[in-house]
Amino acid sequence: MKHYVLANDRADLAKTGPEVPERIKYIDVILSDTRALASAEIVVEFYHALNSLVENCSYVVNLRVSGNDSVGGPLYWAGRTAIFWGDLENNWDVSGSRRTWISQVLNLSSRTVLVGGAVLLLVQMGRAGRHIVAVHPNFAAAALESGLESCGAATHLAADGHPHSATSRLSALRLLSEFVSIDHGEHIADALRSYIGLTEPTQKYESRLAARLVHRAKGDLLVVRTLDAMQENIEDPLTISDLSRLLKTSTRQLQRRFLSKTGAKLLSTYKDLRLERAQNLLQFTNMSQIEISAATGFSSPVALKRAFQRCYKTSPDDVRDRRFMGSMAPEGS
Structure with missing residues (x-):
């Protein structure tokens, strides 16, 4: 498991009054294999940028390959986000113990995000009929045959307790920015989108x-x-x-x-x-x-x-x- 502590950088913040205890939020990015490690660094950069905008809250990002270590129990996953970092070409291997490992993460994580081909995990876990998800065109036929319903958009913000989804790794950043809006307000979400290039920058210095x-x-x-x-x-x-x-x-x-x-x-x-x-x-x-x-x-x-x-x-x-x-x-x- 690759572990990142993305501490807030407050060197340029005006001096304040009494400090509020800092909250730590954990993000586990689940990979199908080690080849996806490089692409997952974009998630690390996303939360590094967010840490520079929010106060009294720091995000810690872990990069994990499915099945390579202990899943962790309910206390580990309390308040934690699991992002299944799929691509646009491959289905996931869920044979043997890996199937149990993935099923436990899906059951235990407080917030789950399925990206790209990872949406087909719902099919492999026998959950296709329960959820609406964002399905990339590459997987549309497989999703249709398996009874997995597409929302018809690039991202899907699901109801509580259901997995959220994005058709690609790039659209996943848009979905993550929606979580920022929910957790920290739309002002911070807009500032983050502008800062990392999800929206066109304005002429005004941000x-x-x-x-x-x-x-x-x-x-x-x-x-x-x-x-x-x-x-x-x-x-x-x-x-x-x-x-x-x-x-x-x-x-x-x-x-x-x-x-x-x-x-x-x-x-x-x-x-x-x-x-x-x-x-x-x-x-x-x-x-x-x-x-x-x-x-x-x-x-x-x-x-x-x-x-x-x-x-x-x-x-x-x-x-x-x-x-x-x-x-x-x-x-x-």
């Missing part, structure tokens, strides 16, 4: 920090408008007085409301948004540090460097070196 704070504030309108205003004024930052006038509220009310809804201070958040933008420009553009400091409201590259090192424990030079040299960049260059 801040992961802002997305997390909006989620924490449960979509509070004043918080949303405040974050939008700050992001629209990164190059020439507004004073708190200017910001409150723009939002038609008092400075005191704005600061109190923002702190109570997000647990973050307004000025700290504004600086963190500017530093997040600077980090993005350092990583993904060829802009000079003089241009980046001007574009993010810092008086000079020296001022940017000081703030950047306090926030990220590294320097703009190191980030820029990694852009051009990767892991071979010398330490402290």
Whole structure:
């Protein structure tokens, strides 16, 4: 079993109040054989991206080959998602002990997803007549002959206790994003879809920090408008007085409301948004540090460097070196 701990990266998050205990959610990706390991890395990347957007919840992904280890009992599968990672060409081998192993996972997992040819597992387990699933055209004839009913779409979000399904590994990501909507809200799901390319990116820069704070504030309108205003004024930052006038509220009310809804201070958040933008420009553009400091409201590259090192424990030079040299960049260059 290949095990991934995808810890949240909160280095760019504004300082908050008392921490809420973190929840761990487990995802087991079940493979028919080891040849599917490389393709399953896309699921790992999906949840790594999600961890960067949500707070107080981390996803741990396990890649497992069916029948290769112990299934685990009811306590292991409580609250756990099992994804049967099928392809577009092959049926699964369910002979001998592997059949029992798969049947137990189907019975015990709290949330089950069948991808591609894995939907035919329902036929092999004698469950074809009980479920509606998303069936790829390659398996349509076999499903029809076996009494497995197709939903006629690329994904199927089933009722509680029934397996969910996707026609392909790519459409499975869309289905997983639906679970994100259910578990964390549509705002986070939309941010994730945009971030990983499931939807066309908008012209507006998408801040992961802002997305997390909006989620924490449960979509509070004043918080949303405040974050939008700050992001629209990164190059020439507004004073708190200017910001409150723009939002038609008092400075005191704005600061109190923002702190109570997000647990973050307004000025700290504004600086963190500017530093997040600077980090993005350092990583993904060829802009000079003089241009980046001007574009993010810092008086000079020296001022940017000081703030950047306090926030990220590294320097703009190191980030820029990694852009051009990767892991071979010398330490402290």
